[in-house]
Amino acid sequence: DRLLADDVAYADHWLTTWNDLLRNDYTGTGFITRGRTQITGWLYSALRENQPYDQMVRALIAPTEPSAGFINGIKWRGEVNASQTREIQFAQNISQVFLGINMKCASCHDSFIDRWKLAEAYNLAAIYSDHPLELNRCDKPTGQMATPKWIFPEIGDVDPQASKEVRLQQLSKLMTHPQNGRFTRTVVNRLWHRLMGRGIVHPVDAMHTKPWNEDLLDYLAVRFANDGYDLRKFIRFVMTSQAYQSQTAILKSDPGEDYVYAGPLAKRMTAEQFLDAIWQITETHPTKPTANVDRAPRVVATPAASPGLPQLPISAKWIWHDGQGSSKCELKTNFQLQEVPQLASVLATCDNAFTMKVNGQTVATSKNWQTPLQFEITKHLVVGDNQLEVAGEMFGGAAGFICQIVMVQGKTRQVITTDRKWQVRKPKGQWQPAQELHPHGGGPWGAILSSKAVQRANGPTSGPPVRAALMQNDFLMRSLGRPHRDQVVTTRPAELTTLQAIDLANGDILAKYLAQGSQNVVGQKRSGEALIDWLYRFALSRAPTVEEQAVLTEVVGDAQQPIAVEDLLWMVFMQPEFQIIR
Known part of the structure; x- marks a missing residue:
């Protein structure tokens, strides 16, 4: 429950899965020529706020500008075959992602592997099209025109005479219709596969094939809908089950049609999980994410709680050791808590670099004093004794560390600031009271922790250490x-x-x-x-x-x-x- 309640960590982790599914990235094909837009800000916010899945899908199919990148696909440069136009990409992508249907074969000709026909693929594509859409069979025009039409008319249809915007609204409601069982079965099957290593229907994009347990798939789909399409609630249900917590099954080869569930399958970390683990252990996180998302701390809404972090004056002092003999400085302070606060937010910087730990866990690293960090440490705090440790380093010129922590519990505010009460030492030296160098705003640094300075430095990306899902792809991750x-x-x-x-x-x-x-x-x-x-x-x-x-x-x-x-x-x-x- 604590892990799922950490909205930033949850969004950071699951962003990988949904970026893959929704064909969303930060750089790559289509961006330079403006033939593609990303949906990162909208998607991250939807995950962080735990937006119900049916609402997410409606916002993707009938989008506003922040979520439009998914259905708009990629406008390829030059001439492309008929099955790669944006209209056909739309039909292929929504069918695959939300329904587990392979519409790619049917986008070229009547499918050889399942029931879908060329006309059905084009009729679905026509819902998105701004102009009359002619069917092309194997990239050759047929002279037949598509009619905007939903692929499951048993539960309703779109009005072919309506505007594109209205057709998309109608389609979004049909896709998430309570009677569209394929919609809920597909997403719970994807999540089961992600958690267990193998889908109840496998492969996950072949939802027309027989599941290894039909009753289980139906039960999970109905439960998911009854729970309000709550993704976190569904993940919790699966992960607290005996099925998930049973002994991991290690297979020497991929199971066939005779597969019998014997526990979650052992699986390799994703590229992002591998790097996250290494960065956390070695404290080598990047300092800035590629993704422009809001990771700033938020107060949990309660009747007594403030709606946001209070804007308090900066009373912290710049501190260091006596400045002789070492460019490095270790700093620490201890404090007691009667209860863990709703929010504990840190503002800090060091000329030139620092790493901070709370109760032994690394929470922040910076190598640029002109970019002060703002981040939350709530999940690292405990009732009773708490310790904050900092390893600071000066590369030349002035040296100093400054930090202000604001903890919120209802209407109560507790502030911890750097001052002479902190303990400092040179490496392997003796602990002694800190030297107060300047008040905030003094010395060569100016008002570096002022709200405007922090906002300029961190923008909407402030938060805990950067995760790999927020970084652009590189050779190692590829x-x-x-x-x-x-x-x-x-x-x-x-x-x-x-x-x-x-x-x-x-x-x-x-x-x-x-x-x-x-x-x-x-x-x-x-x-x-x-x-x-x-x-x-x-x-x-x-x-x-x-x-x-x-x-x-x-x-x-x-x-x-x-x-x-x-x-x-x-x-x-x-x-x-x-x-x-x-």
């Missing part, structure tokens, strides 16, 4: 299976390829993360034995065996040499136990 998304992708390849093996063995991008990560890990000042134990528990969810501890201790030594720590990271991250979800 080799690990993240698609180009110039077409709908409902499943990613599960097999390890030669390209993946090469990138995981010596790829430049991964090597860069682990080289930098080893420096960050060394800076945490753990002993070799403590580092191995921490890494195993964090990466593999278990303690190392006696044999593993002995072997890895020889590798890492006292854990103070980055090259040795880098070797340790490679050894752990390359284990199937790390890369496979079981």
Whole structure:
């Protein structure tokens, strides 16, 4: 419940799945020529706010500008065959995504693999078309004109004489009609596949085929509709079931028609999950996401709660050690909580760089003091003792760290600021009271934490550390299976390829993360034995065996040499136990 209630983390995670399904990306084919638009802001907001699925689909089929990129498809440059026009893309995409129907064959000729005819594909496409649409069979005109028409007339139809906008509104209601059982069965089957590793109907885009358990599919579809098309509620229901929590099934080959459910299938991490895990452990998150989305903290709405973060004056001071002998500074403060607040928001920056931890968990990293960070730490707080730790570094010139934390509980506000009560030390030195350098607004930094400065720096993207789903594709993610998304992708390849093996063995991008990560890990000042134990528990969810501890201790030594720590990271991250979800 706590994980699902974290709306930013939930949206960050599930954005990957829905970007694949809805053919949404941040760069790539079509963007340069303006033949394509993204729906990222709308989609992220819909996930974060847990918009009911039927409402999401209606907003995609009969869109406003923020959600129009899905049905508009891609306007390809030059001449394309008849089955790649925007109108036909529309018919193909809504059929595949929302109904599990392969309309691509029927977009060229009467389908050889199921019931759909060329005329049905074109009639569906005509609902979107701005002009009369002529049927093309195998890219040759037939002289027959399409009529705007829904593919399941038993539950209603569109008015072929109505405007395009009205036709799309009518189609959106037909798609999500309570009697359209294919609609709910398709989405619950997709979510079951995503969580369990295999669909109840498999493949997931062949919803006309027989499920391995018809009663289960029908029950889940009806329950999903009765629960208000609530995606989070459905995910919770599946993940708290005995079926999901049973022992993972490990298969040596893909099951056939005789498949019998024996537990969730072991599956590899997605490219995004793999990078998220490495970034979190090594503290190598990117500083800015590609996706322009709102990740700023929000107050949970209650009768007594403020509707937003209060705009309080900045009373924090710039602090550091005495400035002699070291460009690095460790800072910490402790505080007590009677209850976990509804919201705990941090404003912070450091000249030049800092990493912050709350109760041992890394929550923020920055290497640019001119870009102050604003982020939420609520989920990391506990009742009783809490500790906030900062590792700061100065690259030259002035040095200082400033931070203000505002915690909200109903009408109560608690503010924690940097001042002389904080403890600071040089690396391996003795803790002592912080030196107050300047008030906020003083020194060479100006009013860097003012609301306008923070808004300029963070815009709508402020929030917790950046996740891979929010970054544009790169060579490493592509080799690990993240698609180009110039077409709908409902499943990613599960097999390890030669390209993946090469990138995981010596790829430049991964090597860069682990080289930098080893420096960050060394800076945490753990002993070799403590580092191995921490890494195993964090990466593999278990303690190392006696044999593993002995072997890895020889590798890492006292854990103070980055090259040795880098070797340790490679050894752990390359284990199937790390890369496979079981």
